[in-house]
Amino acid sequence: MQKTFLLFFLTAVTGACAQRGTIFFTSKEITRVDVNAKYHYSFDAYDSAGGKIFYSTKNLPAWLSYNKSSHSISGTSKKTGQYAIDIMAATKTGTTHQHFMLTVCNNQTANILCLGNSITNGVDTFNSYRRALWQMLHAANYNFDFIGSWSKHHMGMDVPDPDFDMDHEGHSGWTAGDIFNPPSWDSAKGNIRAWLGMYTPDIVLIELGTNDVFQCRKPAEILNDFKDAVDLLRRKNNHIKIFIAQIPPFGAQWSSKKLCGNDTSYALAITNLNKNIAAFTAEYSTDQSPVIAVDQFTGVNPATDMFDDIHPNTKGEKVMAERWFAAIKPYLGKL
Numbered sequence: 001m002q003k004t005f006l007l008f009f010l011t012a013v014t015g016a017c018a019q020r021g022t023i024f025f026t027s028k029e030i031t032r033v034d035v036n037a038k039y040h041y042s043f044d045a046y047d048s049a050g051g052k053i054f055y056s057t058k059n060l061p062a063w064l065s066y067n068k069s070s071h072s073i074s075g076t077s078k079k080t081g082q083y084a085i086d087i088m089a090a091t092k093t094g095t096t097h098q099h100f101m102l103t104v105c106n107n108q109t110a111n112i113l114c115l116g117n118s119i120t121n122g123v124d125t126f127n128s129y130r131r132a133l134w135q136m137l138h139a140a141n142y143n144f145d146f147i148g149s150w151s152k153h154h155m156g157m158d159v160p161d162p163d164f165d166m167d168h169e170g171h172s173g174w175t176a177g178d179i180f181n182p183p184s185w186d187s188a189k190g191n192i193r194a195w196l197g198m199y200t201p202d203i204v205l206i207e208l209g210t211n212d213v214f215q216c217r218k219p220a221e222i223l224n225d226f227k228d229a230v231d232l233l234r235r236k237n238n239h240i241k242i243f244i245a246q247i248p249p250f251g252a253q254w255s256s257k258k259l260c261g262n263d264t265s266y267a268l269a270i271t272n273l274n275k276n277i278a279a280f281t282a283e284y285s286t287d288q289s290p291v292i293a294v295d296q297f298t299g300v301n302p303a304t305d306m307f308d309d310i311h312p313n314t315k316g317e318k319v320m321a322e323r324w325f326a327a328i329k330p331y332l333g334k335l
Helices: 002-019 128-137 183-190 210-214 219-237 266-284 312-332
Strands: 023-025 032-034 040-041 045-047 054-059 064-067 071-074 081-089 093-106 110-116 144-147 203-207 241-246 291-294
Touching: 023 081, 023 144, 032 110, 093 144, 128 144, 128 312, 203 219, 203 312, 210 266, 219 241, 219 266, 241 266, 266 291, 291 312
Parallel strands: 032 093, 110 144, 110 203, 203 241, 241 291
Antiparallel strands: 023 045, 040 071, 054 081, 064 071, 081 093
């Protein structure tokens, strides 16, 4: 009797688990529309267990309406701005969300491209500086849109707090050269030439160099990649504003190490690179298209501002965001 009950129990549990599918959206969100233009987005999801999917939306702005029969949202906004959209797809066994920021833009909307490595992408439970920067820009009522081909977190995971504009070009593990020729293990992300075929940045925040230091690349090689990037970005928009980070320091477990076959420590390599970045930006800046160094090094304490001696924690992300914010706000207009 006891064995029969146990067998029945295990069978029931196994059967229930077998019916629980994975739900995911098959439609790509539409994140941008011109002011006074009609917005329409039809969404679809798939359940691997074949369950019936029920759709719903949450906290839509007043100008958007939800059509239950066609599972779509549509409407026309007469004002520029950004709106957090949350669409839910549910079965009897689970729910998934599609979060995105819908930007209503005009010809004064500044397209901001955050371009970099895992510090831009965000790792672990941290969102990256982009969330704190978005919050500062939004609170100050600036007219902007974060752009990029990628809206996921580290290695394709969901962003911990998907309540900001998540579009970016932060690619974990990449060097400055990889934006032209991505590593084979991440080639599906594309490259800067392909990305610029999809959008036109007005402002670019470049945070690259940390992985270059780890890979023992010389400053001249890195700066040559920066020069190629500046030239390419200017061909797309000859009035583009480019901001290049002087990269943050490494923490104690890395800073004194000498792993490049010479007597140069990682700490010294970062100092040398940052000096070269300052000289490079001064040389390549023009009145029409400024190139500006942003100090993301001075005063940064890895012991308190990082969680792993490389990547910023919440405090460090805020420090980075504040420095980007101070640098770019003279080039932004209000809503």
